[in-house]
Amino acid sequence: MLDTADFSSRLSEIIAAHQLQEGPLLPILHDVQAEWGHIPEPAIPAIAQALNLGRAEVHGVVTFYHDFRATPAGTTVIKVCAAEACQAQGGRDLVQATLRAFGLRDYGTTLDGKVTVEPIYCLGLCACGPAALVGDRLIGRATAQSLKDAAQ
Amino acid sequence: MKIYVPRDAAARALGADQVAEAVLVEASRRGMTIELVRNGSRGMVFLEPLVEVETAQGRTSFGPMTPADVPALFDAPDTHPKAQGPVQLIPWFARQTRLTFARVGLIDPLSLGDYKANGGLAGLRRALEMSSDERMDEVKVSGLRGRGGAGFPTGIKWDTVRLAQADQKYIVCNADEGDSGTFADRMLMEGDPFTLIEGMAIAGLTTGATRGYVYIRSEYPDAIHQMTEAIRIARLNGLLGPSLLGTGPAFDMEVRVGAGAYVCGEETSLLNSLEGKRGTVRAKPPLPALQGLFGKPTVVNNVISLATVPWIFANGAQLYRDFGLGRSRGTIPLQIAGNVRFGGLFETDFGMSLGEIVNEVGGGTASGRPVKAVQVGGPLGAYFPASKFATPFGYEEFDGQGGLIGHAGIVIFDDSVDMLAQARFAMEFCAVESCGKCTPCRIGAVRGVETIDRIAQGDAAAMPLLVDLCDTMRDGSLCALGGFTPYPVMSALTHFPDDFARMKEAAE
Numbered sequence: 001m002l003d004t005a006d007f008s009s010r011l012s013e014i015i016a017a018h019q020l021q022e023g024p025l026l027p028i029l030h031d032v033q034a035e036w037g038h039i040p041e042p043a044i045p046a047i048a049q050a051l052n053l054g055r056a057e058v059h060g061v062v063t064f065y066h067d068f069r070a071t072p073a074g075t076t077v078i079k080v081c082a083a084e085a086c087q088a089q090g091g092r093d094l095v096q097a098t099l100r101a102f103g104l105r106d107y108g109t110t111l112d113g114k115v116t117v118e119p120i121y122c123l124g125l126c127a128c129g130p131a132a133l134v135g136d137r138l139i140g141r142a143t144a145q146s147l148k149d150a151a152q
Numbered sequence: 153m154k155i156y157v158p159r160d161a162a163a164r165a166l167g168a169d170q171v172a173e174a175v176l177v178e179a180s181r182r183g184m185t186i187e188l189v190r191n192g193s194r195g196m197v198f199l200e201p202l203v204e205v206e207t208a209q210g211r212t213s214f215g216p217m218t219p220a221d222v223p224a225l226f227d228a229p230d231t232h233p234k235a236q237g238p239v240q241l242i243p244w245f246a247r248q249t250r251l252t253f254a255r256v257g258l259i260d261p262l263s264l265g266d267y268k269a270n271g272g273l274a275g276l277r278r279a280l281e282m283s284s285d286e287r288m289d290e291v292k293v294s295g296l297r298g299r300g301g302a303g304f305p306t307g308i309k310w311d312t313v314r315l316a317q318a319d320q321k322y323i324v325c326n327a328d329e330g331d332s333g334t335f336a337d338r339m340l341m342e343g344d345p346f347t348l349i350e351g352m353a354i355a356g357l358t359t360g361a362t363r364g365y366v367y368i369r370s371e372y373p374d375a376i377h378q379m380t381e382a383i384r385i386a387r388l389n390g391l392l393g394p395s396l397l398g399t400g401p402a403f404d405m406e407v408r409v410g411a412g413a414y415v416c417g418e419e420t421s422l423l424n425s426l427e428g429k430r431g432t433v434r435a436k437p438p439l440p441a442l443q444g445l446f447g448k449p450t451v452v453n454n455v456i457s458l459a460t461v462p463w464i465f466a467n468g469a470q471l472y473r474d475f476g477l478g479r480s481r482g483t484i485p486l487q488i489a490g491n492v493r494f495g496g497l498f499e500t501d502f503g504m505s506l507g508e509i510v511n512e513v514g515g516g517t518a519s520g521r522p523v524k525a526v527q528v529g530g531p532l533g534a535y536f537p538a539s540k541f542a543t544p545f546g547y548e549e550f551d552g553q554g555g556l557i558g559h560a561g562i563v564i565f566d567d568s569v570d571m572l573a574q575a576r577f578a579m580e581f582c583a584v585e586s587c588g589k590c591t592p593c594r595i596g597a598v599r600g601v602e603t604i605d606r607i608a609q610g611d612a613a614a615m616p617l618l619v620d621l622c623d624t625m626r627d628g629s630l631c632a633l634g635g636f637t638p639y640p641v642m643s644a645l646t647h648f649p650d651d652f653a654r655m656k657e658a659a660e
């Protein structure tokens with residue numbers, strides 16, 4: 001899937017765009033993930049070299065943050081709020097109903113790779129919960145059905 | 153005709169974009185030219201999407217709107233079923249003291265013209281005319297304390313940075329807002345981003361810092377968008393750059409995006425994250441004020457702390473100080489959330505009782521069932537039973553009741569909540585989000601989940617273990633993630649013992 005020549009040149013562009021900033025690593029990782037949907041393994045040594053860091057150090061940063069993925073997610077990512085204010089509004093049931101609606105036992109990706117369901121801890125929509133994010137669409141007072149519709 | 157449809161994330165989550173679209177379609181169908189403004193939220197989430205129409209007769213509101221309600225806006229606004237009247241007359245809005253949030257929802261968030269026409273930049277202009285000592289006194293006299301949770305006096309923090317000698321100093325705005333039940337930072341950044349820019353500029357001017365960062369959590373794409381745009385516009389207009397407003401010293405800033413780690417709201421973890429490192433917590437001392445970002449003197453302040461500074465400079469520290477209760481001066485943007493009828497952002501003087509907030513402002517639960525518990529101050533805050541509803545909202549007052557106000561998130565639960573499950577969640581959250589630096593938090597939280605599971609299975613002997621574990625976490629953790637997780641756990645256990653005993657009986 002990753003054409004090597006394209007990959008390296010795009011990666012160099014991303015690195016170059018941030019290299020002169022103070023603390024460029026997170027902005028670079030965000031752009032890498034936006035480009036490829038995850039942090040491809042070969043990106044790590046290249047970033048490490050460009051920023052004069054150890055590979056282990058870059059790897060350590062990638063694994064520390066929940067946002068960065070080692071493998072691509074499903075085509076549509078549904079993040080259901082699992083935090084307290086949404087729990088108070090039926091959030092626990094929404095999580096279960098959403099998993100069921102996509103035939104999942106636990107958080108993860110459907111077999112056909114179409115949908116990933118994950119928890120998120122607060123979207124700042126705590127007065128209109130339970131809340132969720134489907135792709136880049138925010139949904140308040142969500143139901144499993146409204147999330148399913150939004151994922152279509 | 154000017155029509156306001158909020159582009160606040162909560163309004164959008166409730167369909168504001170579809171309503172805005174319907175407004176444009178309807179106007180063009182009628183061949184009318186209208187001006188559509190995407191404003192911030194007025195804070196009344198229960199009325200979102202709250203549309204406002206401005207005509208020669210004034211500005212009046214309609215909500216909660218759906219696209220189907222739009223045509224009637226044009227036909228018969230006076231008899232519209234969703235008519236709410238002028239916003240400033242809606243009782244929920246009218247009883248507030250909106251200082252920090254005065255412009256949020258009122259103006260076009262990205263119009264510098266609107267901003268100036270509504271009092272914007274008056275604070276910075278006055279600050280530019282003052283001496284360094286006068287500026288410092290202004291912040292100290294106001295009594296402003298950190299709104300991020302710890303309540304540390306902002307003036308003292310700034311003075312430490314001001315007096316430090318260094319070739320570079322920084323202003324870092326903590327916009328990580330990870331606490332469940334909170335959204336004040338988000339609403340402010342989406343609805344009036346120039347206020348935060350102005351506050352950071354005054355902070356830079358006062359302390360001698362020339363660079364600023366706003367660290368915004370990745371869960372807030374709308375806030376990231378609005379802040380980034382506002383900074384670009386501010387720079388274009390000479391508000392930011394080599395000389396503040398063309399007369400002051402240099403100050404510039406940029407947005408940085410978090411990556412889904414709750415602990416990065418802790419200030420030293422945030423600094424590590426900004427530097428591109430793992431977000432582990434740093435031991436203090438050294439204080440960030442002396443050795444912060446890249447080892448340089450750094451102010452780290454919450455969004456609301458910084459965004460309140462322009463009001464203080466524009467209107468005077470004494471006036472701000474006149475609001476409040478005890479050592480909690482000024483106003484606090486309460487965020488009323490969870491199972492509540494009238495939820496949203498309510499800015500008021502310190503001192504309102506918790507019961508008044510929950511029952512009178514919030515109107516009780518949305519489900520109509522009795523309130524059982526109220527968690528105040530986010531995932532590290534205590535659960536309050538109704539018997540503590542007389543507690544006035546203030547730093548010391550909540551501390552005295554075994555709780556904390558934190559970032560002023562108030563999450564209401566009805567009587568269907570299982571407090572053992574809430575205690576378990578608090579431990580689980582701590583385990584998931586622990587930065588891993590110290591054992592009581594990293595290991596203790598995992599043990600905590602296991603211990604609560606034993607209690608749930610009827611093992612009464614696990615009860616004292618949980619209490620011990622909480623003591624260990626409270627006393628031995630480096631930061632408040634491990635150190636304060638005992639608040640929700642112990643308050644649940646203390647105030648709602650039945651929820652911990654129920655399972656035992658079932659097992660016997």
Ligand SMILES: Cc1cc2nc3c(=O)[nH]c(=O)nc-3n(C[C@H](O)[C@H](O)[C@H](O)COP(=O)(O)O)c2cc1C
Pocket residue numbers: 297298299300301302303304306326327328329330331414415416417418419420452453454455457458631632633
């Ligand atoms: C685990 C943890 C999370 C925190 N999260 C935030 C946060 O999201 N926003 C915030 O302003 N402060 C947060 N704080 C408090 C900060 O460490 C710090 O006290 C604050 O940013 C200082 O700003 P203030 O004085 O203006 O409140 C957190 C603290 C801890 C221990």
Ligand code: SF4
Pocket residue numbers: 415433585586587588589590591593594629630631632633634635
């Ligand atoms: S208490 Fe937890 S989050 Fe805080 S420093 Fe220790 S391990 Fe890290």
Ligand code: FES
Pocket residue numbers: 081082083084085086087121122123124125126129130131332333334
């Ligand atoms: S707790 Fe779910 S959006 Fe805040």
Ligand code: FES
Pocket residue numbers: 591592593595596599621624625
């Ligand atoms: S190791 Fe378990 S609490 Fe200290």
